[in-house]
Amino acid sequence: xxxxxxxxxxxxxxxxxxxxxxxxxxxxxxxxxxxxxxxxxxxxxxxxxxxxxxxxxxxxxxxxxxxxxxxxxxxxxxxxxxxxxxxxxxxxxxxxxxxxxxxxxxxxxxxxxxxxxxxxxxxxxxxxxxxxxxxxxxxxxxxxxxxxxxxxxxxxxxxxxxxxxxxxxxxxxxxxxxxxxxxxxxxxxxx
Amino acid sequence: xxxxxxxxxxxxxxxxxxxxxxxxxxxxxxxxxxxxxxxxxxxxxxxxxxxxxxxxxxxxxxxxxxxxxxxxxxxxxxxxxxxxxxxxxxxxxxxxxxxxxxxxxxxxxxxxxxxxxxxxxxxxxxxxxxxxxxxxxxxxxxxxxxxxxxxxxxxxxxxxxxxxxxxxxxxxxxxxxxxxxxxxxxxxxxxxxxxxxxxxxxxxxxxxxxxxxxxxxx
Numbered sequence: 533x534x535x536x537x538x539x540x541x542x543x544x545x546x547x548x549x550x551x552x553x554x555x556x557x558x559x560x561x562x563x564x565x566x567x568x569x570x571x572x573x574x575x576x577x578x579x580x581x582x583x584x585x586x587x588x589x590x591x592x593x594x595x596x597x598x599x600x601x602x603x604x605x606x607x608x609x610x611x612x613x614x615x616x617x618x619x620x621x622x623x624x625x626x627x628x629x630x631x632x633x634x635x636x637x638x639x640x641x642x643x644x645x646x647x648x649x650x651x652x653x654x655x656x657x658x659x660x661x662x663x664x665x666x667x668x669x670x671x672x673x674x675x676x677x678x679x680x681x682x683x684x685x686x687x688x689x690x691x692x693x694x695x696x697x698x699x700x701x702x703x704x705x706x707x708x709x710x711x712x713x714x715x716x717x718x719x720x721x722x723x
Numbered sequence: 724x725x726x727x728x729x730x731x732x733x734x735x736x737x738x739x740x741x742x743x744x745x746x747x748x749x750x751x752x753x754x755x756x757x758x759x760x761x762x763x764x765x766x767x768x769x770x771x772x773x774x775x776x777x778x779x780x781x782x783x784x785x786x787x788x789x790x791x792x793x794x795x796x797x798x799x800x801x802x803x804x805x806x807x808x809x810x811x812x813x814x815x816x817x818x819x820x821x822x823x824x825x826x827x828x829x830x831x832x833x834x835x836x837x838x839x840x841x842x843x844x845x846x847x848x849x850x851x852x853x854x855x856x857x858x859x860x861x862x863x864x865x866x867x868x869x870x871x872x873x874x875x876x877x878x879x880x881x882x883x884x885x886x887x888x889x890x891x892x893x894x895x896x897x898x899x900x901x902x903x904x905x906x907x908x909x910x911x912x913x914x915x916x917x918x919x920x921x922x923x924x925x926x927x928x929x930x931x932x933x934x935x936x937x938x939x940x941x
Binding site: 583584585586598599600601603604605606607608609610611612616620621623624625662 | 726801
């Protein structure tokens with residue numbers, strides 16, 4: 533895959549505050565970007581703009597492929613079993629099998645548990661399993677490491693580096709140090 | 724089309740009776756409750772009940788359709804479902820069309836069935852019963868459409884349900900006028916008008932609701 537995600541002269545406004553401006557970004561196959569900065573600097577807004585879910589105040593974005601995104605919300609039906617909730621997304625992704633991603637994330641034993649009964653970390657692993665359902669060249673992970681235990685954090689780091697070795701690209705927001713050879717973008721510098 | 728079927732299947736699994744959100748029988752119970760209470764309130768005189776009962780059931784159906792609105796759109800918005808759908812290139816319009824169908828199926832058929840015991844409780848005669856059934860069949864899709872639009876509009880507000888009733892009622896007035904008016908007239912024009920109004924609302928609703936969700940996004 534020839535993944536590419538580039539942004540030119542990006543600016544974001546929330547209300548009457550300019551969060552960041554003149555942000556240029558160019559990510560190609562295999563690139564990792566660690567977005568950092570204090571709370572309220574606009575990291576989530578940046579991720580949503582890159583994903584195309586929000587419009588930037590100024591600037592342009594080019595995406596070569598479909599985006600896989602993890603944000604703070606799990607989008608799994610709390611009243612349904614984890615297996616059923618994931619199977620809904622698997623059907624939308626072309627009827628793929630959910631057992632392999634679930635086994636990879638170590639949640640294959642939780643198939644019959646309603647999502648509402650799962651812990652934050654277990655839900656988060658379900659969300660990561662959904663990301664793996666179909667190869668999506670561009671990964672945007674907003675606080676995807678939060679709520680995970682150390683083993684799962686390492687697993688996610690492994691998944692990210694596998695993804696980038698296979699020619700994908702990944703931009704992630706994390707307050708914790710992540711053991712990945714990622715370029716660091718401090719958003720506070722663009723305020 | 725396949726996407727629509729997948730979305731509809733999920734919506735039905737959540738909204739239908741026995742479904743995951745589990746409040747699907749509330750509109751039915753509310754509707755029957757009105758039919759039970761009304762004779763106690765106005766007295767058991769059959770001619771009075773027969774004359775006014777159909778209109779009361781129409782109002783009951785309208786109010787019952789408000790009950791499922793609080794979680795119809797808001798919970799999916801909070802959980803980020805629409806964002807994940809958008810990332811997969813699935814438009815809010817398709818999602819809202821599926822939601823409209825599932826929403827009507829979750830209360831419409833139940834209320835139509837409940838019309839039979841309700842008509843018996845209010846001693847409606849056979850002709851009025853069939854007229855009521857026809858006008859409810861014509862009008863409830865319109866109630867579902869208005870409900871969907873209001874709950875999508877209010878999805879980003881806290882405690883929007885109380886507002887939903889206030890917003891829904893004025894738009895639903897023509898449905899009630901024509902639907903309940905059908906009971907009093909000899910021709911079928913009332914039901915036809917209610918049906919036409921329903922069709923227009925059902926055609927608008929997915930686009931209006933989708934626009935509301937997108938507007939609340941950033």
